[in-house]
Amino acid sequence: MNKKRLGLCALGLCAATLSQHSIAGEDLFGYLKGAEALPEGASELYQKVTVRDGKSVGSYQGIDFETEYEYGVSNKFSSSVSAKFMSLDTDGLSIDGYLPGAKDIGFKASGVELGMAYMFLSPAKDDLGLQASLSLDYDWIDKHSGYDKDTLSLELGLQTQKYFMEGELVWLGNMGVETTYADRAPIDNLPEDFDWPTDPEMEIELKFGTGLSYRFAPNWFVSAEVLYETEFETEVGQERWSWFAGPSLHYGSANWWATLTWLPQLAGGGEQFDGQDTDLHLIEKTEQEWRFKIAYNF
Amino acid sequence: MSDSLLSNSLWFIPMAFVAAPAVAADYLSIPQAQQLLFPSASSFIERPTLFDSGARSAIKSHAGTRQRQDHQPIWRVEKDGQLQGWFMVDDVIGKHEYITYAAAITADGEVMGIEVLSYRETHGAEVRDESWRANFKGKSLKDPFKLDEDVPNISGATLSCRNLLDGVKRLLTIHELFLARES
Numbered sequence: 047m048n049k050k051r052l053g054l055c056a057l058g059l060c061a062a063t064l065s066q067h068s069i070a071g072e073d074l075f076g077y078l079k080g081a082e083a084l085p086e087g088a089s090e091l092y093q094k095v096t097v098r099d100g101k102s103v104g105s106y107q108g109i110d111f112e113t114e115y116e117y118g119v120s121n122k123f124s125s126s127v128s129a130k131f132m133s134l135d136t137d138g139l140s141i142d143g144y145l146p147g148a149k150d151i152g153f154k155a156s157g158v159e160l161g162m163a164y165m166f167l168s169p170a171k172d173d174l175g176l177q178a179s180l181s182l183d184y185d186w187i188d189k190h191s192g193y194d195k196d197t198l199s200l201e202l203g204l205q206t207q208k209y210f211m212e213g214e215l216v217w218l219g220n221m222g223v224e225t226t227y228a229d230r231a232p233i234d235n236l237p238e239d240f241d242w243p244t245d246p247e248m249e250i251e252l253k254f255g256t257g258l259s260y261r262f263a264p265n266w267f268v269s270a271e272v273l274y275e276t277e278f279e280t281e282v283g284q285e286r287w288s289w290f291a292g293p294s295l296h297y298g299s300a301n302w303w304a305t306l307t308w309l310p311q312l313a314g315g316g317e318q319f320d321g322q323d324t325d326l327h328l329i330e331k332t333e334q335e336w337r338f339k340i341a342y343n344f
Numbered sequence: 345m346s347d348s349l350l351s352n353s354l355w356f357i358p359m360a361f362v363a364a365p366a367v368a369a370d371y372l373s374i375p376q377a378q379q380l381l382f383p384s385a386s387s388f389i390e391r392p393t394l395f396d397s398g399a400r401s402a403i404k405s406h407a408g409t410r411q412r413q414d415h416q417p418i419w420r421v422e423k424d425g426q427l428q429g430w431f432m433v434d435d436v437i438g439k440h441e442y443i444t445y446a447a448a449i450t451a452d453g454e455v456m457g458i459e460v461l462s463y464r465e466t467h468g469a470e471v472r473d474e475s476w477r478a479n480f481k482g483k484s485l486k487d488p489f490k491l492d493e494d495v496p497n498i499s500g501a502t503l504s505c506r507n508l509l510d511g512v513k514r515l516l517t518i519h520e521l522f523l524a525r526e527s
Contacts, residue, residue: 072439072466085467085500121499170502171491212409212437212510213503264441298440300369300464343466 076307081175084118100333104138157185286316468501
């Protein structure tokens with residue numbers, strides 16, 4: 047392991063350790079969001095690490111880091127702010143229009159995000175919980191290629207949640223629509239005939255997800271979630287679609303919680319790159335993702 | 345999985361910290377809760393009750409909430425040989441761990457009071473406040489047992505509040521089905 051990787055591991059460990067002593071909502075799943083609001087005056091600090099791995103050929107690994115602070119403005123309304131960082135290590139892979147070639151980014155600030163959520167119905171009190179969320183995301187690095195790209199996204203989400211068996215079994219349903227404006231910076235010395243459009247583009251992404259979480263012992267939950275994502279882009283129409291599904295293990299206690307999720311891509315379609323040896327969509331997605339979240343309530 | 349992903353799996357070392365056991369938060373023992381709820385009682389006669397599947401079904405049918413435990417700790421409370429009421433210890437599901445509480449029920453099937461023996465949740469420590477627990481006093485199966493109607497909700501601890509409310513209704517149902525004839 048090189049020094050850079052060792053440094054990143056140490057940083058992650060420090061962040062997690064800090065989380066235990068200083069730093070909670072509670073995410074039973076890696077990707078799905080619940081519909082229960084933080085109470086007024088409560089705060090929550092999250093550290094999320096997502097590993098995006100594999101594009102069937104060459105080597106590709108991106109790691110996304112997100113530090114988020116959420117505050118309960120009222121018993122139904124919360125707001126959040128996130129700082130995002132990333133690393134990327136890819137080699138032996140060239141995707142026309144998307145990935146010019148090898149890239150190795152150690153650890154870089156990559157974006158910021160503002161979010162808010164309003165709970166219309168409480169899952170524990172009204173039987174079925176219902177929450178709407180809105181987030182504004184600005185990124186200056188393209189998470190797929192690692193090259194400079196200004197991206198402004200607005201996402202509107204709807205979350206439902208229902209408790210069964212007095213809360214031992216939890217069902218979530220999510221849907222969301224994300225609109226994105228993206229503008230890539232020019233790159234010098236591109237490979238001959240490589241397509242790298244620098245005209246601004248608009249994209250619309252639809253997201254649907256559902257999952258079940260079961261508390262198999264006090265403090266411990268095991269969950270499974272299924273996600274469907276599809277994106278429509280200027281001049282292309284439906285650019286891609288993917289199905290993901292995977293398990294999560296969650297531990298929650300009075301002050302902190304953590305969730306570990308594995309999410310492989312099960313099926314995908316739309317644009318593909320020359321040379322990929324599966325039917326998945328691997329231009330903007332990867333074969334699998336791992337996500338670890340740790341959070342502290344205060 | 346690629347070699348580089350394996351090396352990065354060190355990111356998940358924090359799970360070792362996560363696996364550390366939680367600190368228990370037990371506030372009252374059973375004798376302490378008995379003394380608080382029945383200060384003038386002279387004897388607590390333990391008569392633990394074992395429910396078979398038929399009894400559990402009957403409780404669920406009447407209370408609307410399932411009876412998870414076969415064994416329900418119950419004490420007959422007397423003063424100078426006279427029945428004062430019933431003392432029951434129960435567990436309900438909190439967000440993370442079980443909430444253990446005790447309820448005092450009169451011979452006529454009314455709640456005299458509740459005490460929280462252990463509570464370990466992120467939010468809602470107010471369930472231990474006397475002012476919140478006082479909302480249970482006098483409740484009987486004639487009451488609707490609705491959150492924010494019978495007892496106020498505590499934000500951030502809605503599941504705990506609902507399960508405690510449902511739990512007390514279930515204990516009153518147990519009293520009606522199995523204890524009232526002894527009163």
